[in-house]
Amino acid sequence: MKWLVAALAAVCVLAPSAHCADDTIAWCYHDPTCNDTTWPTIAAPFCNGTRQSPINIDTSAATGNSALGPFTFHNFNSTTAMTKIENTGKTIKVALSNVNVSGGDLSETYQSLQFHLHWGNGSSVPGSEHTVDGKRYPMELHIVNLRASFNGDTSLGIANSTGLAALGFFIEADDATSSASWQSLTSYLDNITLSGQSVAIAPGFSLDDLLTGVDREKYWRYLGSLTTPACNEAVVWTVFKDTVKVPSSLINMFSTKLHIFNTTSSPMMVNVFRNIQPNQAVTTQAASSTSKTCYSLGLLALSLALGRS
Ligand SMILES: *[C@@H]1O[C@H](CO)[C@@H](O)[C@H](O)[C@H]1NC(C)=O
Ligand SMILES: *[C@@H]1O[C@H](CO)[C@@H](O)[C@H](O)[C@H]1NC(C)=O
Ligand SMILES: *[C@@H]1O[C@H](CO)[C@@H](O)[C@H](O)[C@H]1NC(C)=O
Ligand SMILES: *[C@@H]1O[C@H](CO)[C@@H](O)[C@H](O)[C@H]1NC(C)=O
Ligand SMILES: *[C@@H]1O[C@H](CO)[C@@H](O)[C@H](O)[C@H]1NC(C)=O
Ligand SMILES: *[C@@H]1O[C@H](CO)[C@@H](O)[C@H](O)[C@H]1NC(C)=O
Ligand SMILES: *[C@@H]1O[C@H](CO)[C@@H](O)[C@H](O)[C@H]1NC(C)=O
Ligand SMILES: *[C@@H]1O[C@H](CO)[C@@H](O)[C@H](O)[C@H]1NC(C)=O
Ligand SMILES: [Zn+2]
Secondary structure (H helix, E strand, O other), X not given: OHHHHHHHOOOOOOXXXXXXXXXXXXXXXXXXXOOOOXXXXXXXXXXXXXXXXXXXXXXXXXXXXXXXXXXXXXXXXXXXXXXXXEEOOOOEEEEEOOOEEEEOOOOOOEEEEEEEEEEOOOOOOXXXXXXXXXXXXXXXXXXXXXXXXXXXXXXXXXXXXXXXXXXXXXXXXXXXXXOHHHHHHHHOHHHOOOOOOEEEXXXXXXXXXXXXXXXXXXXXXXXXXXXXXXXXXXXXXXXXXXXXXXXXXXXXXXHHHOEOOOOOOOOEOOOOOOOOOOOOXXXXXXXXXXXXXXXXXXXXXXXXXXXXX
């Protein structure tokens, strides 16, 4: 029962500091007695809810919404925004400071608290949380943001149906890419191999650097939940369509260096993702090609009506 004690002491993925509502729930990914199939039971009333994440995104069912405009990413270009990296026993979490996001049909500015990652077992055993038309990607990065008006109080965030805004980015293996920022980020994994360890991140790379290659104006939107207990249904989800390309050698580091407890004999941190939950309505940018087609059909109809052309 050693795992139970460690799980009870586990640091919450959400909270940037010690305060966290769900650190008493003994949930896990690796053991059938506490893995995600048990969460609806061990972490009711939210994990058994009706607005749960992650979901499979059925791209043909996503409806157009012209309100889904561009975001403004404040300080994503800052090379001092990432302050600390930590092994929580469930993921790798990077604390963010002085970063926020607005636009994108969010109702106010959201303060960026942290990002963390989900993965499988190396680049060949994928572990993204969301899937797209059934496809699972090797990894998924989540930036967790809280309504700025809540002034850093995450307990307010998890109690509000749109209290949090999560930005999800798929990570794909591409050995032709040499990513200095991902090289820098993963270089810290050797310093945090055990659960509970953390280390300061030296200035030098930015969120923009880590997210290179993603057109951040193309995304899916739906209302969902945290993907870890207590699975609070408080999250406005944004999942970006483009992927971040990272060399497979770096992806493989996540599943081979990190332990889930604070001993080197504890299991490796692998398959740290929740399985797909029942579908939710997904929206996306109104397709410009469709509106162009409608426009030309409209012109055609107009010219036919006028007896021209
Ligand atoms: C390791 O974790 C156990 C509980 O899981 C705790 O009692 C112990 O203090 C931790 N040791 C270190 C060195 O952090
Ligand atoms: C999770 O637990 C269920 C039984 O509760 C088991 O069937 C399943 O294989 C487990 N999954 C993993 C990844 O351990
Ligand atoms: C989830 O569990 C709680 C507590 O047992 C219960 O009150 C609630 O009705 C359940 N929700 C659903 C959707 O089953
Ligand atoms: C970040 O972007 C802002 C707005 O475009 C700009 O004013 C600022 O100089 C940039 N900072 C860095 C570190 O590049
Ligand atoms: C968002 O971040 C920018 C840049 O750090 C800052 O000027 C602005 O005040 C922040 N907005 C809110 C609502 O926190
Ligand atoms: C992960 O992959 C390694 C190397 O292929 C393998 O030894 C290990 O059993 C795998 N772990 C799980 C939980 O599948
Ligand atoms: C969520 O918080 C916002 C901002 O404080 C507030 O306007 C809204 O009513 C809240 N929604 C719910 C469901 O509590
Ligand atoms: C990380 O560990 C290496 C040795 O493995 C050490 O040289 C380095 O200073 C450590 N980095 C930090 C930021 O503690
Ligand atoms: Zn996550």
